[in-house]
Amino acid sequence: MQTFPVKTSSRDQIVEITSQIQSVVSQSGHGDAMVIVYVPHTTAGITINENADPDVVHDMLGQLDQMVPWHQPFYRHGEGNSASHVKASMMGSSVTVMVTDGRLVLGQWQGIYFCEFDGPRSRKVIVKVLPN
Ligand code: ZN
Numbered sequence: 001m002q003t004f005p006v007k008t009s010s011r012d013q014i015v016e017i018t019s020q021i022q023s024v025v026s027q028s029g030h031g032d033a034m035v036i037v038y039v040p041h042t043t044a045g046i047t048i049n050e051n052a053d054p055d056v057v058h059d060m061l062g063q064l065d066q067m068v069p070w071h072q073p074f075y076r077h078g079e080g081n082s083a084s085h086v087k088a089s090m091m092g093s094s095v096t097v098m099v100t101d102g103r104l105v106l107g108q109w110q111g112i113y114f115c116e117f118d119g120p121r122s123r124k125v126i127v128k129v130l131p132n
Helices: 018-028 054-067 082-091
Strands: 002-007 013-016 033-038 044-050 094-100 110-116 122-131
Touching: 002 018, 013 054, 018 033, 018 110, 018 122, 044 054, 044 082, 044 094, 082 110, 110 122
Parallel strands: none
Antiparallel strands: 002 122, 013 110, 033 094, 033 122, 044 110
């Protein structure tokens, strides 16, 4: 198991971490494997989506904001970041990716993304490579 840090600079931010994951896979020396990428936070998530057009990330953040407003009259959570918790669960806290010939099996336009919903903060991502 390996951990690496992600530093975010705004409240909502989607950060590509594909190269960091590939590095962990490469260092593991396993050619055929499964890799689990896990975020141990309640107000951050992880997802796989398009890595070609940065407008996709912009539009995702905008749509999430529209679906989950920062203020709602029925929110009870005293910390005041209910929207962050909801968005984190919408994205999920892990992804599993196949590894073949030492490379992540991703589509041409896919990247692995850390999703910050209560930044800026110093976060961490946990990676486990399971050899086949
Ligand atoms: Zn909270």
